Amino acid sequence: MSALAISGALEVGLLFSLVALGVYLSFRVLNFPDLTVDGSFPLGAAATAVAIVQGVDPFLATGIGTLAGAGAGFTAAFLNVRLKILNLLAGILVMVALYSINLRVMGRPNISLYGETTVFTPFEAMLGWGIWTKCAVLLIVVLAMKFLVDWFLATQIGLAIRASGENPVMTRAQSVNNGNMTLIGMTLSNALVGLAGALFAQSQGLADISLGIGTIVTGLAALIIGETLIGSVRVAWATFGCLIGAILYRFFIAAALSAGFLGIQAQDLNLVTAVVVTIAVVLSGARRNSRFKLWPKLRGISLRQDLQKG
Template structure:
């Protein structure tokens, strides 16, 4: 179970990236399935070639951001539907990832990675490792919340809420979309790099279905914990990712096969979408949510307009 929690916390970084596009920008970005592998491939091949694992992971973030920029340009400048733009980039990234790795998979066994100190001190699979990873997720959540409360972040939130309105204030919605997609896919690639180092290998097919994991984490977390505050919504994504991994682990322990994971993910998303409509679930969720109200949309719009 501890390993499931560890994986959930690492995948939470990817889910936070999905949250930026899915919830903040209201953009259905399928680039994630490709950029996740891109991050893993970039970090793995650079580590194998002697690059410091910290620099390799940061490089993965930059390469993933570039993938998001390409999707953004296809959508905003090429006037291609957002869903199709993400699919086109995702397909192209499959070949690019093979070019980066030079083969279908790259092993990191025996290489120095960000996880090596934890493994050397026998901390992996312990609560000490969970605490360290949770602290890292809290830092990421804090950065996202801070960014979304800046002028640029408010403009991005308003772009997803009412694109025509924010454009009337002189804000470039195209730039906001490109920036949001870059940040989102950068975080996804960053998570891919961490997963590759955690598992000890990168594989060209490891990103297949990642968007479903991200959506499940966002929907499940926010269905349980709510999203009234930005920081609550972001933390809900982290806990949703952990809940998702725990449910998967319970299902596997119950006798289901590994090949059933995608089916379990789909069922979880369906339940997370349907259950909130049930009054009994709503009462249960309200008991564990932190009560409060986020800034009204009108206040956000006025603040964005004033600073535009």
């Protein structure tokens, strides 16, 4: 692959590592199968793009996109917790609604950001690293979010969220409001996804209504690849696995598309994605069955150790 292809794969991989962190919070920590991601990702992009085009400072616009994603996650959790709608259905309902909302926000199917000032503009002028500038900025942002998630999950509220997802009956007996923990966790999860969408729009120079298609699959693929390679007994390693998984996933896709002898073309992207995810799931299951038969026990021990430290 060329340097341009490598930097592009790394850039998108770093962006989707934020999605993987959000998926980790919902799917693994909260045990909430959240499909809102396919709507909150383009929502973050749409809100940010509209704000930038209207002259809002790009850093503030990025914050607006992040808050928009957080609002989507809160809505899905509210439907589940307060209105007693099945969590999977709640995510689907919000995802479907967000398609129309995103069109309303943008006023048209897409918004171009070419020529607009973005969060990357001052760093491009300052560093002058060409195609690697965005990668460097995104790496700093992703690492900051990774350590922030690690820190949060070690706080009292974070431990309560983890315990609520692991054993809601036990946490209820300890006077923990599982519903509130779900609301907080889902809000933070989709805030990360909204941030990813906001940065994606500025990185690629475009916010499009179709950006969210397959986002949840990409996030799950990154999560599963990370778990397969690194494991997820400890939070710090699990979140690190999200980063590695997202980057490797994008490199797998880029390598497959650039391997001319395989005959794979751009229209085969979804097929390649399905194959990569299938292989990752199979390997993850085999690894867990052969080497981690005590997985639930180990996870429980890890959580109890963190609770004792907290």
